[in-house]
Amino acid sequence: MSTAPSIEVCTSCAAAVFPPRLVCWHCHATSWRRQETPTARVEETTVLRYRIGAAGAPLPVAIATVLTDAGPRIVVRIEGPAEPGDVVTLEETATGIAAHRRP
């Protein structure tokens, strides 16, 4: 069973943020609840083809900015084909948040 990533929602004003931070930028409250965000829509994608100082790293890797259903834009690794506009399923992995195009 894969785990959906979570974003933080301000319990005072409902602003949704990622990555987590201490104080809400919108209302300055400090209380958050976690909310899972299983899906998102792809906004931009790029393919990383070279990394300085990382010889032997598995490349290329597709990276995307996605707009989560919960609100925040997050940066993820795309696994399998996905284009801007596609709806993707998000999964928390040992190497960050991965996204797969929804069948």
Next chain:
Amino acid sequence: MRANDEAVIIGAGTSPYRRRPPDRTTYQVLFDAVTAALRDADLTLADVDGFAVSSYSLAPDHAVDFAWQLGSSPRWLMEDRLGGVNGVTMIRQAIRAVEAGDASVIVVVAGDHLEPRDFARLADTYTRPVRDHLASLPHGGFNTAFAMLTQRHMAEHGLTRTDYGQLVVAQRRWAAGNPAAAYRDPLSLQQYLDAELIADPLSRLDCVPVVTGADAVVVTTRNRATSSPAVRVRTQTTTFNYDNQEGSGLSTGLRAAAPAFWDAAGIGPRDADVLSIYDDYPAMVLVQLQDLGYIPDGDVARFVKEDVVARPLALNTSGGQLCAGQAGAAAGMHGPVEIVQQLRGRAGARQVPGAGLGLVAGYGSFIYRHASCSGAMVMEVAP
């Protein structure tokens, strides 16, 4: 404040930027830049009673260890970790300190020697969000973030890679006149378009090359000025965490700051004779120039063609970091040092004739999707 107590910059120097130089260390390049700036100011290390320093590869050492390495016992010392805006912030602090009498001669220096694996480690641990949420994807040392920002910029303004290429080619023409630049060979637009991709649409020529080097300036009071002409900071501004990383990154904190900045400067954008605009990626040069009011009609492609290629603007006359290289924390001092050299008439083959007013814009400290700090300075030949 009496005019004689006003703080001015009377020297600038660099440790020339080099790709993988043999036998260089962080301390050596910082010291080389300090020495060059003091020579330019006609002063010696014995005259210095303050240092401002910024260097990622200084770790685990800090500013006081730097003073110890140099055999100096200053009465004023600071360290800065604000990235590409550190020129504006450190020079501002040095001016305040000199004018308050806390020090009389301050050398502001920034630079780095980063091996490729050191750079990769720095880029993967740059902030908590980077370390925790981007490094393991992987993110390619900010290149993926700015690749996607560039895509947004292209979509918003209808730009192509050719538009960015013209900017890079123009900067390379300036770099030919800068012996401290790492890349000086002529570059054609076709060569730019043929360069291998790093992260679409960014190619090798869109991503600042990692180099070793350092930049320094000397700040003192006008009555102690041993070298002329002196350069003064007419006005400056900084902004931090302008958008909580919630925006597109297609504007910076400079957009809101620009009207008051130009008011305080008493000039408009077109009055600056020479410009150093922070250039980690070509799109960011255009974003900052738009924020600062250089593209009032919003037609970025027209601006590149008419104002950059045709060269009515003396923009990034050192070649910018895209051609000179990015020496770690020197990023934020690269622009100020070039402007000081231009205003003092010491820019050699790339000298802008009669340059009397210069603009610096700095941008730095990536958090999660783009950078968070901006700053700008108008510098002038002290009247």
